[in-house]
Amino acid sequence: MLKLPNSIAITLITLGTTVQSEEPCDTLQTMGYVFDSKEGPIEHIKLFGMAQYQIGHVDGTDSAGNSFSDSQSEFRRIWLGGDVKFLDGFFLKTVLSLTQGKNAATGDQDIEFQHFRNLYLSYDFAKGKPSYSHYKRFEVGYGRRSLKLADEWQRSAFLFNPVERSPFSNKLWPTDEGGSHPAGAWIRVAKDNNDIDFGIYSTTQEDEFPGWEDGTLLYSQWIHNMTEGSNFDLKELVFSAYTQNAGISEDQLARGNEWGGSAILRLHKGPWEIHSTIGTGENGANTNPDRDGGFWGLSIMPMHWLVEDKIKLVSRYQYQNADSPEGIRLNSRYARSAGARGEADMSLTRGRGDVHHNFYLGVNYYFCGDNMKIVSGIEYDDIETANGINVFKGWTASSAFRIFF
Numbered sequence: 001m002l003k004l005p006n007s008i009a010i011t012l013i014t015l016g017t018t019v020q021s022e023e024p025c026d027t028l029q030t031m032g033y034v035f036d037s038k039e040g041p042i043e044h045i046k047l048f049g050m051a052q053y054q055i056g057h058v059d060g061t062d063s064a065g066n067s068f069s070d071s072q073s074e075f076r077r078i079w080l081g082g083d084v085k086f087l088d089g090f091f092l093k094t095v096l097s098l099t100q101g102k103n104a105a106t107g108d109q110d111i112e113f114q115h116f117r118n119l120y121l122s123y124d125f126a127k128g129k130p131s132y133s134h135y136k137r138f139e140v141g142y143g144r145r146s147l148k149l150a151d152e153w154q155r156s157a158f159l160f161n162p163v164e165r166s167p168f169s170n171k172l173w174p175t176d177e178g179g180s181h182p183a184g185a186w187i188r189v190a191k192d193n194n195d196i197d198f199g200i201y202s203t204t205q206e207d208e209f210p211g212w213e214d215g216t217l218l219y220s221q222w223i224h225n226m227t228e229g230s231n232f233d234l235k236e237l238v239f240s241a242y243t244q245n246a247g248i249s250e251d252q253l254a255r256g257n258e259w260g261g262s263a264i265l266r267l268h269k270g271p272w273e274i275h276s277t278i279g280t281g282e283n284g285a286n287t288n289p290d291r292d293g294g295f296w297g298l299s300i301m302p303m304h305w306l307v308e309d310k311i312k313l314v315s316r317y318q319y320q321n322a323d324s325p326e327g328i329r330l331n332s333r334y335a336r337s338a339g340a341r342g343e344a345d346m347s348l349t350r351g352r353g354d355v356h357h358n359f360y361l362g363v364n365y366y367f368c369g370d371n372m373k374i375v376s377g378i379e380y381d382d383i384e385t386a387n388g389i390n391v392f393k394g395w396t397a398s399s400a401f402r403i404f405f
Contacts, residue, residue, distance in 0.1 A: 025368035032082075032405045044085035048095065050158050050404035052077040058334035060381070060394015064345040070338040074102040074109055076400060077157055079117065089128025091141075094119045100179055101333075104340040115180040115207040119144045137190035144183045144209065147174045147201070147219050149240045149262045151275040151301065159370050161303060162360050163377045163398045166318040167331030168297035172262055172279050174217060174242050174254040176205040182217065182253055183210045195223040203246045203253050215246025217253055234268035248285055255329070258284035271305035283327055291352070293323030310366055314377065318358040325385045326352035332381050335392050346391070353391040356383040375400045 035045040054076040059069040081095030095118040102109045120143025125132040132138045148154045150169035152162070175181060186199030201217045204210040221240040227233070241261035246252045254260060260281030267274045280296040297320030304313045322328045330336055330351040339346035362377025376399040383391040 025371065028368050028371045028403075028405050042084065042086045043088075044083075046083050048079070048081040048083070048405070050077060050079040050402070051075065052157065052400050052402045054101075054163070054398060054400040056163075056334045056396060056398035058332065058338060058394060058396045060335060060344075060392055061390060062339070062344040062346055063349045063351075063389065063391050064347075065390070066345060068338060068344040070334060070341075070343045072102060072107070072334060072337060075099050075111065076101045078111060079404075081118065087128075089124045089126075091122045091124065092120075093122075097180070102337070104337040107337075107341060113207075115178055116144055116209065117181055118146070119183075119209060135189060135191050137188060137195070139188040140186070141188075142183075142185045144181045145186070146181045147199075147240075147242065148221060149173060149242070149260060150277045150279060151238075151264045151266065151299070152277075154238065154264065158402050158404045161301065161312070161314045161364065161375070162316060162362060163375050163400050164333055164379075166299050166316060166360075167328075167356060167358055167381075168279065168299055168318050168320040169277065170331050171295070171297070171320065171329070172254070172257075172260045172281060174201075174219065174244070174257075174260070176203075176251070176253055177255075178205065178207065180205075180207070184217075184219075186219075193225040193228065195221075195225075197221040201253075203244060203251050205251045214250035215244055215252065217242055217244035217246075232267055232269050234266055234273075236264075236266045238262075238264035238266075240264075244284075248287060252284075254281075256284045256286065258282040271308065273303040274300065275303075276300040283322070283324070288326065290324050290326040293327055295320060295322040295327050297321065297356075306363075309369065312364045312366070314360070314362045314364060316358075316360040318356075318360075320356045322354040325354050325387070326350065327354050328352060328356050328383065330381075330383055330392055332379075332392065332394075332396060334396055334398070335381070335394065344392075349385060349389055349391045351391065353383045353385045353389075355386070356381070358382075370402075371405065372403045373401075375402060 032047040055073040057071040078098040083093040097114040099111050122139050122141030125138040126135040149172040152160050152165040152169040182201040184199050184201030188197040198220045202212045203215040204213045219242040224237045226235040243259040262279030265276050278298040286292050299318040301316040338344040359380045364375045366373045379396040382393050
């Protein structure tokens with residue numbers, strides 16, 4: 001077991017505060033580029049690293065009606081990876097996770113290989129075949145990759161704006177139990193203002209590379225850019241959906257959801273950005289009938305650059321509702337951890353309800369754009385059951401230092 005000293009966090013944050021000139025930022029943004037060439041079979045090699053150190057404090061009321069508070073500090077994420085472009089259109093990418101934060105029950109943290117987040121090979125006909133040059137992308141691929149539903153899952157962990165993604169976006173997310181992406185085959189075509197993605201994926205869960213021993217999940221996405229001719233710097237619609245066919249005894253993605261879908265609208269104009277998501281789905285067959293049935297939710301995230309490219313105000317409201325009394329799982333990272341370690345009592349409702357409100361307000365400071373930043377926020381959760389039993393009501397304050405190259 002590796003106990004993480006606070007001195008490591010202090011060193012990382014001190015590193016961020018010393019970045020005052022463009023030169024260190026340029027180094028951070030380009031240091032991963034190992035090789036670039038327009039000639040020869042290998043065109044590009046890039047290495048990748050990402051670390052996120054995070055602190056959090058929760059203060060609230062548990063399902064037994066008791067007040068509690070708890071604090072944690074952890075390396076929330078450490079990723080390493082790389083990508084290679086070769087032979088006029090081939091692309092190989094791998095990203096492995098070394099940690100996903102502290103163990104909720106023990107408070108310990110290991111830094112070691114957890115799983116491959118991404119491991120895939122693709123070929124883009126639009127780059128390799130002149131007859132496809134009128135497409136922006138005509139890609140086929142196979143391997144582990146991220147499937148994107150809800151706005152906050154449209155971008156990676158070092159790019160999204162709040163400290164943690166909204167509970168509803170996590171409920172929709174088609175991942176395995178370990179937080180890794182599924183493996184499968186896909187085709188993605190982009191032309192003019194449209195980008196369409198369709199694939200079939202295995203629900204089998206393995207840390208390295210899964211086979212096809214269990215069920216399958218079908219996924220599709222359509223991105224429609226409407227910026228041209230509008231009064232916005234960005235105007236974009238995104239529709240995503242999946243359906244999976246896997247039995248109760250088989251490995252399942254998305255915590256067993258039978259299907260899920262979302263619609264996203266993004267609007268940017270000047271210093272303002274508004275990202276919104278509405279989605280719905282079906283919890284799927286469950287050994288506990290209180291967790292069956294449908295669910296739906298929405299989120300809206302207005303953001304404003306207080307200082308261009310340096311200081312950003314981020315707000316978010318999220319609501320979700322389920323047909324069954326335990327159709328929604330409490331997703332607060334620090335409240336669940338407090339319950340797992342006995343600091344809070346979630347046993348009455350098993351950390352589940354059917355109505356959930358979530359509010360977030362935060363400020364981000366960018367040292368080197370998204371390559372180095374501090375993301376801080378305050379969040380309020382109110383989740384309860386239909387008969388009025390409180391699951392959790394409380395505040396969470398958290399801050400994360402993120403750095404990547």
